[in-house]
Amino acid sequence: MKLRLTFTALIIFANSLSGQISPKIKIIGGARSIIQNQDIQVFDSVADNKTAKAKAGGYSLIDLGFNIMPNKNTEILGMIRIKNQYGGFYGGGVTFDVRQMWLKGILADAVRYQLGDINLKQTPFTFYNHNEDNSVLQNPINHIQQEIVNYESFYKSNTWRQQGMSIDFGLNFAKHIEEVNFNGYLTRLNMTNFGDVPERLFGGGTIDLIANKNLSAQYNLSSVFDVTGTSLDSNSFRNVVQTVGFRHAHSWKNLDLTLKLETGTSHTYLTRDTLSPDLNDYFLNPSLSFDLPKSNFSVTVAYLNVGPDFRSPGAQSKRVDYQSALTQFGLYKNNQVDRPIHLTDIFSDDKIYRTSINTKIMAYHPLINNVLPYGLATFNRNGFYSNLNWKNVAKSININWAHYMLSEIRGQGTKALKKYTMSQVQLGVDVNKFIKLERKLKLSTSLVYQQTDRISDIDFEKVNLNSIQLATGLEWEVATNFDFMLGYTMLKGDGNDQISLRNNYSQVTDFQNYSSKETQTILAAGLKYNFSNKTYLGLLYQQFEYVNDNFTYDNYKMNQISIIYNLLF
Amino acid sequence: MKKLFTIFSIALIVFSCKRENMDFEGPNLQDLNGTFGFLKPFTADKNLVDFSKNETVNFTAEFTKICEWEIIIRGKTSGASKILSGKSRNLSVPSTVWNGTTTLFPTFKAEGCLATLKITGVLDTFNLNIGVTGVRKPTGFVVANFEMGMNSKWTSFIQSGASMDFKIKSDKFSVEGNNYMNMSGIVNWDWLIGLVNFPGTAYSASTNYNLTSVSDDLYFNCLIYGAGNNVNTSRVLFQFKEDDNGNGAFDQSSDDQYDKEIIVDWAGWKLVSFKYTSLQHLVNGVPATNNGNSKHNSNKINTISMLHLANPANGLASTKVDCIMFTEKSPLEL
Secondary structure, X not given: OHHHHHHHHHHHHHHHOOOEEEOOEEEEEEEEEEEEEEEEEEOOOOOOOOOOOEEEEEEEEEEEEEEEEEEOOEEEEEEEEEEEEOOOOOOOOEEEEEEEEXXXXXXXXXXXXXXXXXXXXXXXXXXXXXXXXXXXOOOHHHHHHHHHHHHHHOOOOOOEEEEEEEEEEEEEOOOOOOEEEEEEEEEEEEOOOOOOOOOEEEEEEEEEEEEEOOEEEEEEEEEEEEOOOOOOOOOOEEEEEEEEEEEEEEEEOOEEEEEEXXXXXXXXXXXXXXXXXXXXXXXXXXXXEEEEHHHOXXXXXXXXXXXXXXXXXXXXXXXXXXXXXXXXXXXXOOOOEEOOOXXXXXXXXXXXXXXXXXXXXXXXXXXXXXXXXXXXXXXXXXXXXXXXXXXXXXXXXXXXEEEEEEEOOOEEOOOOOOEEEEEEEEEEEEHHHHOOOOOOEEEEEXXXXXXXXXXXXXXXXXXXXXXXXXXXXXXXXXXXXXXXXXXXXXEEXXXXXXXXXXXXXXXXXXXXXXXXXXXXXXXXXXXXXXXXXXXXXXXXXXXXXXXXXXXXXXXXXXXXXXXXXXXEO | OHHHHHHHHHHHHHHOOOOOOOOEEOOOHHHHHOOOOEEEEEEEOOOEEEHHHOOOXXXXXXXXXXXXXXXXXXXXXXXOEEEEEEEEEEEOOOOOEEOOOOOEOOOOOOXXXXXXXXXXXXXXXXXXXXXXXXXXXXXXXXXXXOXXXXXXXXXXXEOOOEEEEEEEEOOOOOOOOOOEEEEEEEOOOOOEEEEEEEEHHHOOOOOOOOOOOOHHHEEEEEEEEEEOOOOOOEEEEEEEEEOOOOOOOOOOOOOOEEEEEEEXXXXXXXXXXXXXXXXXXXXXXXXXXXXXXXXXXXXXXEEEEEEEEOOOOOOOEEEEEEEEEEEEOOOOOO
């Protein structure tokens, strides 16, 4: 009864917060309520009487932001979050947090600035929030979960949420160059503890020269550095990435050609540690795109060469931290071991996602992305890739295909190089347009195939790891604003690899044999009522199954049913 | 065309950047996974060693691949063990030097020892005989090793509980030298089983211990025996009472006291060492503000008290202690 009252009150309250208090103050934010019931069945060798097998609970939260414009050139946002775990009435389980705060404005009608929380990105090699752990599209049910993860982690258009300051301004010219745009930022990665942890900052900027709409050039700088004297350790970390980019477009009859190039260097070192390596390297990424706008068809071919010592924390930090503990059934089996991170967690557990830049090389999952675990900025890769997009005239069919053929530049423990192949296909079909249904009926499917190979005459050097990810889904508007959804996602891995183990200097010190013969599947179904395009109420069910043919006692099955109310205002 | 030329010129410049020429990264897979064999046999640089003269034994070997290795040296009479381990292609200094110290107590005696090399993944083991003619002499400030019995200036209090056995013993449990202090009994109305006070006057004419004034250099060490099956887990509480005001005695209201409570939840002898400056003042086991100058003054330690505690709600509590010593710059090695 208590749960129902809270839930209803939350909906009424959130729906009432729909606009402005006065012309200068706007209230924005969101509200969410989730009720979940989960259970797990583990096929262990001994009966598990130590870990819980079922879990019920949920929470409701409201993000309340005050967007204030004290004058025409200044805008301030302060957003607080009130969160209440179900069952946590009378103060217990209730938390109040500051979710975001920023101030932005225009100086002298020329320079834009922002202080506080900022969403930042530059290029894929300097500062970019790659999404390499989601190379397969989510089915509609997982997509809802992933949207919540993205909201919680501030992931938006490949930006990283940082705290600090940024400025940008532009200059227009009458001759030769149309405009030059400048932007710069300085953010704080971690604060000193006045002991062994120094104050670490991240700064950089971009100068964008636009000669005309067909020709532009760019210079990018990103740098991580410790502020000397802020800790007892006089040793300071330094990483500097500098890149230049060019874009040249040319039209010929119905064909648009675009040539792009980004190339640059990185330098990583510790100022006083004589044992630490001084890493210098470069990357090169030219691409040529052919676009036929009238046919909705485009092809891109590109070359990628990222050196083995190329380090760019802003572009190589991963969203998923594979070392983190899981929220749901984090310990399982009778010996209470950590449950590994699997597909279901990647789609739904926001606690495993990072919001900060990591200067160390983060762990990755070889089955989820072994080819480009750090996005295009993945070091030690050389080869070609291509991308193809096509939509039919009615835009009811959408196909995207990407193919990567890469290899290592420097071998790992041997001169023999690993070769990487990845093929991604995404297909979306608006079936309703074919059968002339007024309401939405959409089919989507996505397939990712990855292969890692190292050929050698010596058995212990041989590597062969294959993985397939498949996601398919259906969204059907069965009644006005009322969607029925079905989804199926599968990850299948087979083979072996040798994962490089690195020390604190990111040097390879050993290799871990990785062997896999496993299948992960998600079967999901759901109902969703859309109050508007920003508000919905959903009932979701999913079943996750993990089957490991090498270690059958690790196998388990997890069921989850959720009621989600989500609102943005 | 001019523009394209510019673009590719810059690309060429970047291509000309020097990339470190390295055949491969990390250890050679051949070294990690190849067939095991000896390139140089397992040997020791001496068959007889006198640790009392600071002699050492150096073990050497060279393998055909990188191996996880372990050298276990066992005293044939004492049962003492020293374990050296590592992962490398060869056995070499400093990781394979034995200076007479012990990993699993009791300490080594003048006795014959067997050094066994074990390689992970290799069924065979490789043995060497080493004769110890003189044992290592621990260096440092000895508070109590119980070899001469109870010092007349030490004071003690023993509860009148059941099965009380609070005395110096010499038997099969001896760990270093011949004697140790046994502390056991059942006291079901109080946490305290018994205590011994070691005043500074027992060691010099001064009222304080004659120790370094650089407190950060000072380590306190003690061998403690855990019964393993002890229902009522013993706690050994050391209290370091300073004379901050220099009146020749510890005054609870105006001097500092630093405490270390050790929960003895292991089986067998264990060497416990800690830095003096890592200690806090405890009241009922909880960190509290001190009453003196709140600085660790190792040269002002006036009295050390050793208390044996146990939860009165449970049964018999039992432990043993030996080799209570201060060392400078590093923990005691036995």
